[in-house]
Amino acid sequence: MINFIADLGAIAVGKLVRIGEALLMLLQALVVRPKVSSFSRLIQQLYVVGVQSLIIMLVSALFIGMVLGLQGYTLLSAYGSEQAVGQMVALTLVRELSPVVAALLFAGRAGSALTAEIGLMKATEQLASLEMFGIDPLHRIVAPRFWAGMISLPLLVAIFSLVGIYGGHLVAVDWLGVYSGSYWGNMQQAVDFNEDVLNGMIKAFVFAFLISWTALYQGYSCTPTSQGISAATTRTVVYSSLAILGFDFILTALMFGGTV
Amino acid sequence: MMLEGIIDIRNISFYRGDRAVFKNLNCTIAAGKITAIMGPSGSGKTTLLRLIGGQLKPSQGQVYLFGQDIALLSRKQLNHLRSRMGVLFQSGALFTDLSVFENVAFPLREHLNLSSEDLYNQVLLKLEAVGLRGARGLMPAQLSGGMARRVALARAVAIEPELILYDEPFAGQDPIAMAVLQRLIKHLNTQMRLTSVLVSHDIAEACAISDQVILLGEGRVLAQGSPAELQASDDPAVKQFIHGEADGVIPFHFAAPPLQEELKGLNHD
Numbered sequence: 001m002i003n004f005i006a007d008l009g010a011i012a013v014g015k016l017v018r019i020g021e022a023l024l025m026l027l028q029a030l031v032v033r034p035k036v037s038s039f040s041r042l043i044q045q046l047y048v049v050g051v052q053s054l055i056i057m058l059v060s061a062l063f064i065g066m067v068l069g070l071q072g073y074t075l076l077s078a079y080g081s082e083q084a085v086g087q088m089v090a091l092t093l094v095r096e097l098s099p100v101v102a103a104l105l106f107a108g109r110a111g112s113a114l115t116a117e118i119g120l121m122k123a124t125e126q127l128a129s130l131e132m133f134g135i136d137p138l139h140r141i142v143a144p145r146f147w148a149g150m151i152s153l154p155l156l157v158a159i160f161s162l163v164g165i166y167g168g169h170l171v172a173v174d175w176l177g178v179y180s181g182s183y184w185g186n187m188q189q190a191v192d193f194n195e196d197v198l199n200g201m202i203k204a205f206v207f208a209f210l211i212s213w214t215a216l217y218q219g220y221s222c223t224p225t226s227q228g229i230s231a232a233t234t235r236t237v238v239y240s241s242l243a244i245l246g247f248d249f250i251l252t253a254l255m256f257g258g259t260v
Numbered sequence: 261m262m263l264e265g266i267i268d269i270r271n272i273s274f275y276r277g278d279r280a281v282f283k284n285l286n287c288t289i290a291a292g293k294i295t296a297i298m299g300p301s302g303s304g305k306t307t308l309l310r311l312i313g314g315q316l317k318p319s320q321g322q323v324y325l326f327g328q329d330i331a332l333l334s335r336k337q338l339n340h341l342r343s344r345m346g347v348l349f350q351s352g353a354l355f356t357d358l359s360v361f362e363n364v365a366f367p368l369r370e371h372l373n374l375s376s377e378d379l380y381n382q383v384l385l386k387l388e389a390v391g392l393r394g395a396r397g398l399m400p401a402q403l404s405g406g407m408a409r410r411v412a413l414a415r416a417v418a419i420e421p422e423l424i425l426y427d428e429p430f431a432g433q434d435p436i437a438m439a440v441l442q443r444l445i446k447h448l449n450t451q452m453r454l455t456s457v458l459v460s461h462d463i464a465e466a467c468a469i470s471d472q473v474i475l476l477g478e479g480r481v482l483a484q485g486s487p488a489e490l491q492a493s494d495d496p497a498v499k500q501f502i503h504g505e506a507d508g509v510i511p512f513h514f515a516a517p518p519l520q521e522e523l524k525g526l527n528h529d
Contacts (some may be wrong), residue, residue, distance in 0.1 A: 121356075124351050124353060124356070125349040125350070125351050125353035126353050126354075126355055126356070128315060128349065128353065129347065129349055129353035129355075131315060131342075132313055132315070132342055132345075132346075132347040133342065133343070133366070133367050133370060133371075134338075134339035134340065134342040134343045134370070134371070135339070135370060136335070136339075
């Protein structure tokens with residue numbers, strides 16, 4: 001029994017040490033005076049992390065919006081209130097689905113790529129060679145990727161909501177015949193900027209932080225072998241997905257808990 | 261304390277887990293010479309190179325680089341010291357997202373403030389020295405292993421360092437690339453008057469170009485001297501390594517029970 005408790009304690013201490021290491025890595029990477037050249041590296045990473053994730057986001061958002069429109073219409077028309085489908089689609093997306101689904105997709109698409117890229121740079125001694133050129137890989141490699149994640153995901157979440165709302169419109173209005181004026185009008189009345197849009201964006205920033213941090217730490221600290229990189233990539237997706245879902249509940253409780 | 265060389269290693273011990281890679285290792289690398297660090301696999305050659313470059317810290321003892329104890333340097337000072345040396349990694353370690361030209365230009369851009377014309381000319385001259393001026397537009401993925409190593413060499417000498425560390429420069433190279441690399445290392449050493457340290461277990465190639473050989477084994481320096489002195493050595497470990505004998509004081513087999521006990525389905529009677 002004592003041994004079991006001791007083992008449990010050792011595991012907990014081990015995990016805490018890893019979290020401490022990850023925090024230190026982030027601090028070392030981010031506490032630096034920015035240079036002009038770091039701006040061009042940020043732009044490059046914004047393209048890789050953000051722009052290249054756009055297609056998967058657009059397609060997913062369109063389908064999710066369409067499904068929401070269809071489900072909403074079926075459910076609401078039973079009570080004769082299918083005019084409310086616009087507000088249902090918009091609130092579901094802006095408050096909940098856009099940040100969570102976009103973040104999960106982002107973890108799978110961009111997070112895993114970041115881990116694999118940095119892991120391979122480590123395995124092929126590119127990080128070591130940067131170090132030997134007197135350049136800190138944390139500043140050169142980790143920092144621009146972190147900021148690119150922090151900027152891209154909130155923008156992608158906003159785009160996700162817009163496209164999703166359009167998808168809902170396609171099904172509810174163009175296909176099932178809900179009056180377009182009530183689709184937009186109800187939405188305008190029900191969606192509050194601070195309460196809904198801003199809270200959704202706060203979630204997006206929190207998730208962006210969790211994903212970028214996890215992905216970069218896993219890549220930077222992975223065992224530089226093919227097995228090690230594959231395990232680190234898996235860990236990135238698993239840990240960030242769990243963190244997204246867990247934090248989503250906490251944030252939702254904090255933001256909307258009092259009003260339910 | 262008197263320091264004698266460009267690199268002085270004093271009483272260092274280094275552990276990986278419980279295993280001691282080095283115990284009280286001492287050696288000196290003289291300026292302007294080619295020094296080969298040799299030894300069987302697992303004798304800590306690459307580890308020693310990383311200790312010299314400051315990428316690893318010894319558990320005990322001091323590594324003096326250009327007369328300075330690298331453990332006492334700040335990150336900034338260490339980076340400054342590193343700008344005076346070049347490293348050729350075993351894999352070449354070219355930046356895969358940059359072209360051959362940009363890879364060689366990289367240290368020049370980082371450390372020297374050259375005009376774009378000077379930068380262009382410098383890169384072309386370095387690539388010419390390794391015979392790859394025509395390949396400047398290629399990406400690292402389009403190069404053969406030998407070519408990648410030569411580009412990495414051009415990059416390592418781009419800022420004209422005082423010291424250059426080669427990690428297994430000959431491993432996995434075809435005979436032509438091997439001979440070219442050998443000539444290049446020798447040529448760079450005499451032309452640019454730099455100090456070269458090469459880690460290798462290609463005895464013939466390394467001995468042919470080096471002025472001094474340091475033979476590592478059992479966590480210490482087994483022997484040190486000119487290639488000719490080592491060839492003539494009576495020390496059994498040195499003889500075994502230099503002549504490539506499987507049986508001798510350096511065990512070829514990893515510790516294991518006798519083979520007869522481990523094979524299955526054999527009747528020992």
